[in-house]
Amino acid sequence: MKTYDKIIFELSRPGRKGYALPADKFDTDGLSAIPADLMRKEAPELPEVSELEVVRHYTNLSSKNFGVDTGFYPLGSCTMKYNPKINEEVAALPQFNNLHPLQNADTAQGALELYWNLQRMLSNIAGLAEFTLNPYAGAHGELTGLMVMRQYHMSRGDNKRTKVIVPNSAHGTNPASAMVAGLEVVEVKSKPNGSIDVEDLKPLLDDTVAGIMMTNPNTLGMFETEILEIAKLVHEAGGLLYYDGANLNPLLGKVRPGDMGFDIMHINLHKTFSTPHGGGGPGSGPVGVAAHLVEFLPNPHVKKTEDGKFYVDFGKDSLGSVSTFFGNFGVMMKAYAYILTLGKENIRNVGPLATLNANYIKESLKDDYLLPIEGVCKHEFVFDGLKDKSTGVTTLNVAKRLLDYGFHAPTIYFPLLFHESMMIEPTETESKETLDDFIEVMHKVAKEARETPEEVINAPLTTIVRKLDETTAAKNPILDYRALKEAAK
Amino acid sequence: MSKILENLRYSDSHEWVKLEGDIATVGITDYAQHALGSIVYVDMPEVGDEVSQGEDFGAVESVKAASDLISPVSGEVVEINEALEDEPELVNQDAFENWIMKVKISDPAEVESLLDAAAYAKVCEE
């Protein structure tokens, strides 16, 4: 069977139509009222294709992709859990989908109620006072949360606090978000087990520190056991604690970040709350805060009057705005449906089962893979490559070989604490059989690495494309069809 | 084992300097190009820019990594290696032949304060 390899522009023929619009019954020629020099000279070279061709093209493209619905996706720090289909159904309901964000609140009470409910439910789950649903993604939530941190200090006239402490094990978005928020990053060292080194933290805490940005469990999947001590120290120094919610899954149903002393957090709805990853978005990154920070949340916010009516509020002490309207409302609808489907009974099981799955894989594979940190992990853990590296097989090779066996590779080369990092996060929605299959394949690849290393080193062998030339792609970027045609000459 | 030339000076951020009169030629070392992998882009300053010892003057990018270039000297940029615009991989081929910028230095003492070949070799071993 031949692999589909057309690009949409190649299917284009002049005069082909993929649409039907109503006839123009207006007697006006609107465009003639616009001066000619404000109009474009040549039409854009968009494809002209029929509807069937569009459907075939994109259907064929989809078959070149691997999704959670295709197979196991153990990407550490991404929480690739199953995306329930009922969520997709309700999010597409026309009574919500056709609402204009600026239409009168009286005609959108259902949408505003959903929004307000979600604000409240997330607050309860997180152990914090209030949430904003405006941020569009996790990194956007981080930025918003850091803006809250800065606004808080600025409102108290404390303009010296320009630094934020970030562990050296942190995800790249953490220091990047700090930079965008205008904060200087100060790194705190990690102990060999990946936890924050409290002794290294103490001397860093002074009155120039706005706060600390961390996650718990940390990026190695280990619970920060000294969190209460860290919270005490940071608060005593006048700083705030920010929680990166990317690792919230193991705590769902078990521990609330607010109870651990965190003042601000973001949640990735597309991780912990099952909304689809979409190939890279749209996600949603709501931000929750403790009571003394609520006034700084971005606008718009949704509130409820005493007699139960919902309205849109623009707080005067807000940090400003980070979105045009309410945020990715369509995504929120799915998270809302997920929480209602779990209910107070089942939410208790999310964290524990995610943790059970991760520990099971860890214990089953530590004979062949190097486990740098002993002890119970939470929802994810890190291997430092193969135990036996004598044949020169790297983590990259193992990852690519897994593709041949129909598994998506785990996260590789993050965190940076180990040279051959392989971070595995199964999530709670995977069955024991799937985990056993994965364990078997991982053992198989380790065996191949010992006995027939060339197979692993040359992997992937069976995917539709292999060993892509990323160097030339970066050196001489070809970023659109015009450039592609030029290069082919 | 990476190549280290005897008659040059080095910074601990892996830049080398060759001083001729008051013109310092600056590049990155063999160790640095090896660590980066295939270089795809060199972000160079412009002729006329001021640079300061210890501060960023550009960056070198490979597919999976990027490294800031830290200036080992202070002064005015008088020439940049335009060949690297089209062929950044020249730095991988010979990191000492393919310099990045030439600076008219403002303080000769700065060059003296840099590492010599033996001291730099120690830095690489760590």
Place this chain on the structure above:
Amino acid sequence: MPHTEEDVKAMLERIGVATIDDLYCDVPQEVIYKEEYDIPSAMSEIELRRHFAELGNKNKPLTIFAGGGAYDHYSPSVIAHLLSRSEFYTAYTPYQPEISQGTLQYIFEYQSMISELTGMEATNASMYDGATAAAEVMFMMVASAKKKNCVLVSSTISERVLNVVKTYAKFHGVVVKEVPEKDGVTDLEALAKMLEEGDVAGVIVPTPNKYGIVEDFTNLADTIHSAKGYLAIYADPSSLAVLRTPAEWGADVACGDGQTLGMPLAFGGPYLGFISCSKGMLRKMPGRIVGATKDADGKRAYVLTLQAREQHIRREKATSNICSNQSLMALYATIYLSLLGKEGLKEVNVLACDGAHYLFNKLIASGKFTPAFDKPFLKEFVVKTDLDMEKVNAKLLENGIMGGLCLGNGMVEFAVTEKRTKEEIDTLVNLMLEA
């Protein structure tokens, strides 16, 4: 969660602990949450559907005659159908290109189409929305201008976009100055004077602007480039099928919101931000970028490229912190533009423009409305009236219509898209005059 009791037992045995709670032995007891969560009891699908139906009944979708940054354009049925393919929507970011060629190719096609609309040389894989894209463009210009820290933004840009730009500027430390408006458009003379004051890294101007007016940027690029600054144009991508492109105006970078490419209004999102730029600014452009390349067997393939700009490599030295973007909405836009194509997108604009001018003429002819500005418009325009617009809009609401946006001072802003019929417009006008 598929675990049976047997499964759990076998797994605990392998791990070597007695209960799942033992896996939390390293968590201080005092933070373990022992109460009941204050969320409803678990709902089955039947109950969930009922709940959403109840909520849905408290909403009233309307016939829409307003814009303000979100437009009621036609959504072809094919798009939702293709987007529901699970290989697209349950996939992650294409970091393993060998098994993500679907995602990578559609992003490449998306980049190509947006570049065609803007006329610029490079487009990224998407941003969250138009407002955050504009904020990031502000940072691009400051990063490229070296040592200049001020950006001028026209006050004719949407207020909501301006708020986001100002918020980002406040925290990042960029000085934003608003260029005043004159007769509904950017006061270019005032802009030139502000440039002379120096320190300006770049300028952001919109077209169509917040009043729906198509602005004239003749000589603007030259003026800004002489002052060693960059020109950024905030544009409605749908309108670029007919309007002069940012590239034709000499812009260095373009940005805007792709919601107008047939995306549902969805009460505010998800929409789509885009950024296109010239080759010279490419390495300062934030977000993911897909490039074409070949594999070991010479086959054409696509891959994330220029990753050295991004947060996972550069960390605090990255151009931006963006990680997830709006990928599936980029697919939406790509399919939309494929279906409509060159001719279709033009037709959408012609219909919307004709409808808008039809409404405009009727309003003026009624004698109750006068033009607010004497400037050309595409599908959105502002008129002045002495009518009590709050009362009028309340009446329209009762009849299932969302009327124009009240801008204050008797100004009302209407938007008409290809979905509005002559009958709907006639009804709108009649109801307004009767009120």
